[in-house]
Amino acid sequence: MIEVESLTKRYGDVLAADGIGFTVEPGEIFGILGPNGAGKTTTVECVAGLRRPDAGRVRVLGLDPVRDRKRLRRTVGVQLQNTVLPDALKVGEAVALYRSFYSNGANPAQLLTDLNLEHLRNTPYGALSGGEAQRLSIALALIGKPRIAILDELTTGLDPQSRRDTWDLITQIRDTGVTILLVTHFMDEAERLCDRIAVIDRARLVALDTPGNLIAHVDAPQRVHVKTATPLDPAIFANADIEKIEGNGTRTTITGGGDLLRTVTATLLDHGVTATETRLEEATLEDAFLALTGRRFE
Numbered sequence: 437m438i439e440v441e442s443l444t445k446r447y448g449d450v451l452a453a454d455g456i457g458f459t460v461e462p463g464e465i466f467g468i469l470g471p472n473g474a475g476k477t478t479t480v481e482c483v484a485g486l487r488r489p490d491a492g493r494v495r496v497l498g499l500d501p502v503r504d505r506k507r508l509r510r511t512v513g514v515q516l517q518n519t520v521l522p523d524a525l526k527v528g529e530a531v532a533l534y535r536s537f538y539s540n541g542a543n544p545a546q547l548l549t550d551l552n553l554e555h556l557r558n559t560p561y562g563a564l565s566g567g568e569a570q571r572l573s574i575a576l577a578l579i580g581k582p583r584i585a586i587l588d589e590l591t592t593g594l595d596p597q598s599r600r601d602t603w604d605l606i607t608q609i610r611d612t613g614v615t616i617l618l619v620t621h622f623m624d625e626a627e628r629l630c631d632r633i634a635v636i637d638r639a640r641l642v643a644l645d646t647p648g649n650l651i652a653h654v655d656a657p658q659r660v661h662v663k664t665a666t667p668l669d670p671a672i673f674a675n676a677d678i679e680k681i682e683g684n685g686t687r688t689t690i691t692g693g694g695d696l697l698r699t700v701t702a703t704l705l706d707h708g709v710t711a712t713e714t715r716l717e718e719a720t721l722e723d724a725f726l727a728l729t730g731r732r733f734e
């Protein structure tokens with residue numbers, strides 16, 4: 437659906453994309469993940485035909501997104517960061533206006549229902565909540581019945597419930613056959629939603645894989661958190677293969693490798709200690725990013 441090869445883009449002295457390459461397969465939710473300023477928006481703007489790369493090759497459905505922008509406008513829906521509409525424009529009017537740009541677009545009433553915007557049809561844009569405004573911008577990206585939807589920083593500024601609702605919505609859109617290119621700087625969003633992720637840092641592609649594989653390749657130590665009714669004596673772990681024990685008596689964090697959870701529970705059992713809570717903290721994409729770049733996600 438999308439092929440990007442050796443994409444390079446500069447703004448004066450700033451190198452925003454430095455030889456980035458990836459392909460997006462049909463039906464994927466493909467994530468572009470990276471910290472602020474990494475070059476994510478620049479990359480998708482080149483895919484959307486809104487910027488011309490300085491070097492490299494971009495193809496969308498086999499077409500050049502800059503040269504064939506008119507043809508691609510019908511098949512690629514774009515929701516860019518901070519879409520702003522006139523405050524007085526009503527939801528129903530915005531959808532009708534955008535629908536008028538396409539000869540074979542979606543049914544506006546159906547789209548409003550699908551995106552849970554029907555009850556807001558007569559509400560002005562300026563009166564919408566953050567989540568409602570985001571749903572409207574997704575509706576506008578989908579109004580032309582695109583085969584590819586490009587969604588940039590979709591859930592920034594939303595409360596946790598609205599973020600989860602938006603994730604469900606993206607999954608439903610993908611299930612209707614739309615391929616999704618999603619830009620995000622949220623690790624949990626990428627981990628939860630994306631089939632594959634291109635991790636971009638300082639204008640370069642540093643990894644490209646499924647969230648599971650990115651995490652599996654991290655050699656991060658595991659941590660087990662234990663809560664006990666009475667203070668835990670760290671000495672009970674003296675014979676076990678443990679790297680570090682930290683805690684304040686009743687809350688202890690044990691770091692180590694191997695089958696750590698089993699080691700910890702067996703040791704507690706051997707010493708007759710009852711844990712009120714035992715939780716294994718697994719590696720996350722955050723650990724993967726740290727392992728790939730040597731620094732924490734800002």
Ligand SMILES: Nc1ncnc2c1ncn2[C@@H]1O[C@H](COP(=O)(O)OP(=O)(O)OP(=O)(O)O)[C@@H](O)[C@H]1O
Nearest residue numbers: 447450452470471472473474475476477478479621
């Ligand atoms: N029009 C522009 N003119 C000059 N510099 C720009 C322009 N657009 C982006 N940049 C710079 O290029 C770099 C990459 O920006 P870009 O917006 O692509 O990153 P991003 O990963 O999308 O970041 P964010 O998550 O903050 O949007 C940044 O250093 C940014 O300041």
